């Protein structure tokens with residue numbers, strides 16, 4: 373969820389493929405990717421829906437956040453209006469998303485601090501007020517991308533006891549991967 377061009381696909385590509393394409397195309401509809409990471413002797417498997425930010429695809433969002441364990445809402449730190457849009461998505465998620473969804477806010481393009489429009493403190497205060505994970509990221513320079521996903525994974529209850537619920541922006545599901553997973 374969120375505006376087009378904030379860097380949702382780039383964040384997913386950085387996380388899944390550890391690559392960055394400055395000429396990446398806008399997402400049409402949505403795309404799906406998976407990645408398994410090992411963290412503290414546990415395997416965390418992410419099933420990620422990368423949704424399109426263009427207005428014409430907005431009505432599709434509920435299809436992706438229903439049934440997700442977590443949602444990452446991305447804004448662009450160089451565009452104030454994307455931070456305002458983000459708050460609308462938070463409201464929508466709270467009203468129509470799964471009750472226990474983990475919400476994360478990513479302020480992307482933090483490599484462009486010279487043209488920053490959203491203060492990190494303001495975004496962090498807002499994220500704290502809604503109990504969301506918050507990080508500033510740079511898909512371009514690989515800043516805080518893995519940390520974002522790991523922190524989300526930490527907050528999702530173990531699937532041993534709690535089956536995944538739903539999300540937005542990216543839809544994430546944790547599912548059991550290998551022998552014993554005390555976390556995912």
Ligand SMILES: Nc1nc2c(ncn2[C@@H]2O[C@H](COP(=O)(O)OP(=O)(O)OP(=O)(O)O)[C@@H](O)[C@H]2O)c(=O)[nH]1
Nearest residue numbers: 376377378379380381382394398399425510511512
């Ligand atoms: N400087 C900088 N540019 C970035 C970063 N992340 C993405 N971009 C650029 O921003 C533009 C949009 O990136 P996308 O990943 O397609 O954005 P999106 O939010 O997925 O866009 P939609 O698919 O239309 O919703 C591209 O030109 C990217 O190269 C970043 O961290 N820093």
